[in-house]
Amino acid sequence: MIKKISIFLGILFFLLFGSSIILGSDELTLEESIKIALDQSLSIYSAKEEIKAKEFEELSAKADFLPKLSSSYTYTRLDNGTVNDAKYTTYPYNPLTGSHFPRSVSPLDTNTYQFNITVTQPLFTGWRLTILREIASLGVDTAKIQKEAAIQDLVLNVKEAYFGILKAEKLENVAKQAVEQLKANLVVSQAFYDEGIIAKNDLLQTEVQMAQARQNLIKAKNGVEITKSLFNKLLRRGLNQRVKIKDILDYYPISLLLDQCIEKAGQNRPEIKEVSLNVMSAEKAIDLAKSSYYPSVTLVGNYQREADDILLGSGPGEDPDNWTITLKGEWTFWEWRKKRHDVAAARAKLAKANYILNEIKDNIQLEVKEAYLSLREAEKNIQVAKKAVVQAEENFRMNEERYKQQVATSTDVLDALTLLTQARTNYFNALSEHNIAWARLERAMGIGYDAETK
Missing domain, CATH: 2.20.200 (Outer membrane efflux proteins (OEP))
Structure with missing residues (x-):
């Protein structure tokens, strides 16, 4: 009998609390979201297959040394x-x-x-086979770096989508607060109108403002759904699958200087590494063209x-x-300067690769500076917007009390509410832009989420 009671109590406990535990476990962190995206991404699969292809090409180049x-x-x-x-x-x-x-x-x-x-x-063969093997080996290294770049791009996209959801949810809450505050104000205005204290025009003004607030709420809810669909797409889940993420929207001060960020980018950016390998391949291509000068x-x-x-x-x-x-x-010793032209073409391609490398470095420096300045701008905006929210809340409270005492008009209250809604919107926009700017700066420096800079 005691055993049956224990089983019954266990089932009852699961029915009462088990569902909430399961639902709670569905909350995704940023790290979990990134891991899911990396495990499911088709671009990462494609990069892995490219590495395999280049490795087989390297084995093929090595096989040319063996007897056939x-x-x-x-x-x-x-x-x-x-x-x-x-x-x-x-x-x-x-x-x-x-x-x-x-x-x-x-x-x-x-x-x-x-x-x-x-x-x-x-x-x-005039070292031709050796050079081809070295070029194939560089191809493997290039494919691995391309995979690294694809990972960093995907991580940035997931971060932007993640913080985009948090921003949309915050703006939805702001829209809900505006509707609730307007409801309360509409109740007061209706009571004043019924008592003949305010004119019909004042009541209509509040009702129009309420309609606008409800439209803004509908738009905000739609924005949440769109950002969640983008998030699901990146994680290769159903577009309509339920999304619940952990709120990590916060302020993270930066301690690095701009020069330090640019230096890190020069050391870590996979694009620089990739183009540097292209320069090395171009140098090998010159030696490959010169190998035709020798007999076989x-x-x-x-x-x-x-x-x-x-x-x-x-x-x-x-x-x-x-x-x-x-x-x-x-030994082919005369081909009407064909070999010389081949060597000249290879040298021109080397010069081109060097120009591209320098251009990539310049572009990355500009990218780092833009991301750095955007982060600094977001930092300043957060402080200003945070203070503005406090001031707007107090302004709305004062005007609401004054309206109840009939020393202020409904227009004063509506204007104060508009300022409060805008101040809250500006604050959450600044906070989300700050987190997104951090993610973009990390990508610009070629570092990951767990880097020492954060």
Whole structure:
């Protein structure tokens, strides 16, 4: 009996509190959101596949150093006229008769079957194979850096979407507060109108303001839904899936100077690393073009079996097998300056890569400065907006009390409420822009969320 009661109480506890526990666990933190996005992102999958492709290309380049083994099987048929034209008469000895007899034979067979196995080993290619392997290795490094850049871009997008939801929810709350305060003011205005204290125009003004506030609330709710859909898209979830995130909208002061931020960007930005690798590849491309100035040396081994039988069988006294070893040197020494032009083209591409690198560095410095100044601007706006909210709340309270005492008009109250709503909106806009500016500065510096700067 006691056991049954315990089971019943356990089920009852789960029904009462279990659902709330489960719902509470659905709240996502920023770190959890980033992890889900990284695990589900198609762009990250694509970057990983690009790394695999470049690794296989590197293995392919390494395989060119090893001997290559090939085989072939051929069948050749000659027309009878050609075979007959090649016939000649021999006089073999017949030991039974003790005399020679005439016999027509042809050195050509109507049907010829040939099987070959060839081994080719490059000995010297003007360092061409070595350079190609090094370029392939740089390709792997470039793909890894591109993946790093894709991760940083995705993290920034998730942060912007995350803080966008928090901003939209705050603005929705501001709109709700405005509606509630207008409701209270409308009750007072209706009472004053019923008593003949205020004119119909004053009551209508409050009602129009209420309608506008409700429209603003509808717009704010729609903004929340849009930001949540964007968030779900980044996490590759259903667009209409429920979203509940932890509120971390707060002020984080910055201790870094602008020069320090620019220095970090120069050290960490994957775009600089990627273009630097492109410069190295361009340098290798010059050496690759120069490799054509040198001769190539190749060792070739070949085994051949030839017979007039499809199974390559041979008769008594026949030797259908032969093999050869060939050391082949080849040097193309004149191509009407083609090699010189190839080298010149490779040098021009190197110069282009260096220009792109310098331009990337300049753009990143500008990007860091813009993000840094935006963060500083948001910091100042937060302090100003926070103070304005306190002042606007007091102004609204005073005008509301004065209106109740009929020493202020409904217009004064509505104006004070408009100022309060705008002050609250400005504060949450500044606070969200501050957090987004932090995320953009981190991306501009090429660092992650857990970096030492925060």
